[in-house]
Amino acid sequence: MLHGFFSPPPPDINLWSGPGYSIALIPFAVLNLPYIYYALLNAVFYYLAVVFLYKALVKITQPMLAKLSAILLALYHNVYYLLPAIYTEIFTMFLVSLFIYSLTIYYALGKKNYLIITGIVIGFLALTKVIFGYVIVIAFFSCFLFFISGRGKKFRKASLTILLISMLVTLPYLLYTYKLVKKPFYWGNAGGMSLYWMSATSELEYGDWKVPNLTNSLNPNPFKTTEGDSMLKANHSAQITRILSYHGVTQDSLFKQAAIRNIKAHPKKFIRNYYYNVSRLLFDFPYSYSYQITQTIQNIIIGSFILWASVAAGIVSIINRRKIIYPVKFALLIFAIYFLLSGMLSAYARMFDVVVPILLFWMAYTFGQIPAINLRFTQPD
Incomplete structure (x- = not known):
């Protein structure tokens, strides 16, 4: 990219990932810093992902639940395997938390500049992990159908605005790929x-x-x-x-x-x-032609906790669906589309890890709406 191109010319094009993460690393490349600094930057992105999740949650739920969710994200063991790697996952998780934060601030304060920021962040997500490009399109048509039905007009309009802005952010890249391969809406060749x-x-x-x-x-x-x-x-x-x-x-x-x-x-x-x-x-299981390992037990325990906590939160959300606030609904829409699309390709745990902040955001808000249960024994009158 420092030399003016992202992929070699045809026929040897290389579009196995979007340019988002590369753009984030450009200052390090300009300074010609050793690769260890690229990996160390993951610690900064991870820290910011935790902070933005916490800052979002304190606006919509109890401080204790916000702290607990931030701690759970900070201790999420799968991330520690990715921290030393110059992969897109940690940066993607940071963008997901930033998306949650800006969307929540827009809802809480009504500042339209955060609406614009949310669109830019989602667009940059698509430039980092191109599957989000398809998520944007599907989410746009989903929100449009809700919008024309007349329900929740204000926030449906906000959703369409966010997604239109995200499309505009990705437009230069899509124009570049069209010039390269002569195909519209071409995200990559992996x-x-x-x-x-x-x-x-x-x-x-x-x-x-x-x-x-x-x-x-x-x-x-x-x-x-x-x-x-x-x-x-x-x-x-x-x-x-x-x-x-x-x-x-x-x-x-x-x-x-x-x-x-x-x-x-x-x-x-x-x-x-x-x-x-x-x-x-x-x-993180099963794999073809592979040995069984003890790490699988650890992965199943943590994955099961996430699964059953999601089931519980899902039941509460369905019962109280009219009470769920806009940023939670929109974040869940993005998560659901991303998760369903990820299953269509060769999927790995690291593809799920990047959207864990959305699950923690949803669960903290949902469980925060459950009235406190008084377990103290009292004598009848």
Whole structure:
């Protein structure tokens, strides 16, 4: 980007991620700082994610619940595996918390400049993790349908404004990709390969992504094993070799075509793979051709806590749906669309981790609305 381009020219385009995180790191690149500073910056982003979640919650719920939620996010163990890595996840979590904060401040204070900030943040989310680009579009049409029905007109209008601003933020990137590949609304060329692995038809493959050279030596590190390599090659070698002989957009399209053929031929297996993806999002398990490890127990305990806490909060939210405030509803809409779309590709726990602030935000508000239960024994009159 310092040299004026984000991807090599066709046919060797490289759009496996959006430019958002790269833009955030530009000052470090300009100063030619060692890579250790890029990783250390994750600690700052993580700290700010905790702070913004707390600052948002104190506006809408009890201070004790706000503190507890912030502490839970600060102690969320999955993040500590990502802190040393120069990945987009920590920065994405920071943007998610900032989105929650600006949306809540707009609701609490009615300042329209925070409406604009919220749109910019969501747009930058899409530039960082391109799946949010699709989230924006689906959320826009969802809010539009609610808006024209006449219910909650003020906040439906606010939602549409936020999402329109986010689209404008992403427009320069989409114009760049259109100039590069001559396709409208083109976010990246990694989705085809991810969808291909998600559509894997072998009973011993669960939709997790594998490297193009068909070895199972892939993160997460504890699951590494090469014992499944021969089966991977037997199942995929001919097709993968043919597709990898192409480049860029053509390669991405061929992967998508192969995935669609797999889905049409084995729809039930695709549904099972979707189920496995959701399991990996929550529990970081299962992985194809992989060993069992003790870390899985830890992941299942934490994932189960999140799952059942969400179920409890969901029941309370459904019963009291008319009392849920606007920022919680809108944040939940973004979460729901993102979560459902994530299951369509090769999903991992780190893809779920980035939206944990939304769950904590929702739960803290929801449980804060439950009247206090008096357990003190009193004598009858």
